[in-house]
Amino acid sequence: MKGKSPPLLRVLCIILFAFMYGPLLVLIAFSFTPTEYGIGWEGFTLKWYQEVFTNNNILNALNVSLMVAIPCVLISTAIGTLTAFIIYRSRFFGRGLFQGILYIPLIMPDLVMGVTLLLLFTFIGLSLGIMTILFAHVSFSIPLATLVIIGRMQRIDRRLEEAAMDLGADEWTTMRKVTLPLLMPGILAAALLVFPWSFNDFVITYFVSGVGSSTLPIRVYSMIRLGVSPMVNALGTLIVVVPLILVVFGMLMEKRRV
8 A cells, every 4th residue: 555655646646736737837838928819839038028017007907906905914914913812812702703703704705705895885885996995805814814823823832921921021021022023923924825815806806996996807807808918928927926926935934833
């Protein structure tokens, strides 16, 4: 069994990864082709990446995405840190239920959440635009940040905090000089995971965005309706690769041991 299982598992893993990431490799490869419609390989060029960075519509959409994603990261990480402290360090009635509710925005279908948020914003009379996109992204990013930070808190040795207080540090000093430095990898990991989570969102953003507030994924959707060009391939490559690097880095930071 030992001689047969590892090779078979390796083959299955290769097939699985080829199935999942093969289309991405094709997308990346055809982003370098000089052909106008990107359906054949006729050499190597970077002109489509140059056009991406000189296209005003794309740059405006990128600006909107950053105007949403960066505040979303800051707000979600701050609230997620406070929420994680309350859930993990406090004992109150319904604590388990409250923590379980955090999973609902993560498992709820994006379509349902997008329609729900649209109805909410319409009901309270809030005009659709960058602010509604930000509110929507914060609503589904806080649970992600909270759960990541809770996972980090569970690996912190409480004896380090007790030792600091035994040496004369008060609660605030212990929090600032012991707890937060130990928790910082988890906070940074949460921020690095929230950024691509917000930056790449399409379905929810599609429902809550207004005129002139198209994010980069929505801009890509409008471009592919007219046909897939190598510029779309280049833009898609950047959208996939850059957040993927941030996600991998965030996961590595979250797994760092105390």
